[in-house]
Amino acid sequence: MKRWYFILAGIFFLLALLVPLVVESDYTLQILFRVFLFAAMGLAWNLVGGYTGQLSLGHAAYFGVGAYSLALFSKAGVSPWVSVLLGMALAVISAAVIGSVSFRLRGPYFALCTIAFAEVLRLTAKNLPNLTGGDVGVQVPLLFPHSSTKAFYISGVLLTLIVLALTAWIEHSRFGYYLLAIREDQDAALAVGVNTARYKLWILLISAALTAIGGALYSSLFLYIVPDQVLAMEISTEIAIVAMLGGAGTLIGPLVGSITLETASEIFKNFFKEANLLIYGVLIVVVVLFLPEGIVGTIANKLRLFKAAPTAPFATPEPPDPEEEAQRAVISE
Amino acid sequence: MSLLEIKHVSKRFGGLKAISDVSFSVRLGEMAFIVGPNGAGKTTLFNLITGVFHPDSGSIHFEGRDTTKLSPDRAARLGIGRTFQIVKPLRNLTVLENVMLGAFLRTSSPAKAEQEAIKVLKFLQMEKVLHLPARGMGLPMLKRLEIARALATKPKLVLLDEVVAGLPTSEAIQLAMLLKRLPEWGISAIGGIEHVMQVVMRVADRVMVLDHGTMIAEGLPQEVVHLPEVIEAYLGSKYKEIVL
């Protein structure tokens, strides 16, 4: 990686970590926490969705597992941070189950399947009040003493940094290339010896574990969770949109996406109180119609920044090549 | 010694018998080609060898090992490389990255993979397009890319599925000449499917003719091409390039 990427990133995160020294408002810090938390979630999703091309709409499952693990294991007497680790483990197990069923499916079936699994978890949490508190909810312990919003904010920044670093490392390894190959053409990947099923599963496990940490952090800030909050499709959608808005398949896309989306959300909520969902919907439509490569992707293409290959995995593919069509017509089976 | 042995292999899809009791082998050091009219079952045969499908009956052995029920990625790891008839470039990656993907089978270091890929691409005379995205390349280059990616996996046997089809004749001949040099890469044998008889005549050591899923002839190209069964199989075909 070019040296100045490191420097820029270093400066950014250093500044980010210094923010609590200047900002006192709890409210602002909470918003900033949300920005970094969803950046981290988007980055984690990006590993599976952006790089590997498996567009999951059920990541709330892992988020919720992390949240509920923290709540329920602590209730049973386990120390909070150990509960978080257990949450990661459970998320990994969930991902193994979900992945083994969903990855056999292609196209829209895959996305629908991931939705179904997340919904089953949500409904189970709602319908087992003795275990999970049902719709009434359950308390979540504090991960940081003194309920310090500053501590949560810092943890959000650190989580983002970790996932970003992990993504960068994967991007430049053989693993990363294999993931891209799976996204681009699974049959071609198989033909060069890539065990596509294994790699898809592995990256999902990693993504799930990271998402679970996010769920735990998020729930700890609010001290109380209900299924319709942490296992809702809205969470899955937000995570995916953050990545797509910023640029799925790019390194910093989800970070840019999160900053943009959460800031815009705040503005919407304050100025257009009731219409904020509508504007959110408009944003989604605009992204799909005009910015399919996301902000970072579009800029990178215009400036031809990232090597020479455009990162537009989901935008309009090649129009049929007349030569290729001719080839198709002539060639036998 | 046979590198690849196919014995009495059959495959049917629903009501269609795509391959019927086909047996043949590819020996070390040889370039064997499968020819036949449209719909003869040639690509299905390749798909059976590389594990995309499994035969209903019969056996396939590679290097003496039973590979009848292989998975495609395992086939690649064992040393069977293949190109696809309809090219499958990784469109959002560069040419170099595409080939690196193949090289990664034998090394996990991106630096080494890049070196290896550059070597292969130089051999295929593609140095100029190393850093261009695969998307938007012309067919001749994409065909070479297919070959390069397969070669980068350092296969023992490489299966070329219609590598020159759709190319202008000059390109096709050029590519054919390159193919003759493939043994320099330590490739033990080559199997190919071809429509373009000019290439087959120049390059093949041995030819097998497939028609409607059965093998109707086998032997040296010059001999096979004169056989009445073969000419009959091709009668009515759109291709007029049969060298008689």
Add this chain to the structure above:
Amino acid sequence: MNWFYSTIQAILNGLLTGALYGLIAMGMALIFGVMRIVNFAHGAFLMLGMYATYVLFQTTGISPYYSFPLAGAVLFVIGYATYMGLLRPIRGQVDFMVILLTMGLALIITDGVQLIFGADYHQINIPLLSKNIRIGSQISINAPWLVSFAIAAVLAVALYFVVTHTMFGRAARAIAQNRYAAPLMGINVNRVQAISFGIGSAAAGIAGALLLPVFYLFPEVGNQFKLKSFVMVVLGGMGSIQGAAIAGLVLGVVESLTSLYWGNEWALAVDFVIFILVLSLKPSGIFGSQRA
């Protein structure tokens, strides 16, 4: 003996509800079959049909069982326009983008309706609601459900007829089988697809109208039906409208029995479990020919 009659009653209710479910699912199946579009705004369209019918009822007193064609017409236009304006431009993109787009559209529609009508729950009252048909002494059928069953059944048959016996239907099926060859046969692919989208959306709108007398009306009402539609379309076999219709009946009965024995809250969960089971074991569904 009570459980026997309860079960029969549940099955009967399930079939009646299932007919409506089936109608909604058929609309989605048509759209998916012809265009491979998973329409996340399908529920929102149903909701629009419901609100349109409600407004008409409040202003003119016309019963939904007479005004439902209007809901169908309105949603046909909306569906056609949605396809032409929003979906056609992104035709080439990955399915996921279509899902996102229709999700965004659903948000816009739902929130828009909430802004106009508020989030309150509404209900209408028509005389038919109090009429029950008794079978024996233990089973009764609520009249509105019977009427909606009848209407849904007729529409389902009509739709099936259109798809199998008209030029349009033939064109739609041609596109479903081979999108690239269809234009070569002189089929105006865009127009047929837009019409299909319109018809599919109209089905949702009509279902909304028929639902109005027996359900609560609120902006989010479409959500649950959308999710159930996915289950039915997959269960019936993606793209098969007969499959979707039958899956609707099956789902109605399964939900009804689940509610009876385990409680309402598990009904939706069971839907998803069925969904996952079908996708794992037989992704092509009951009647499906398309591979998952």
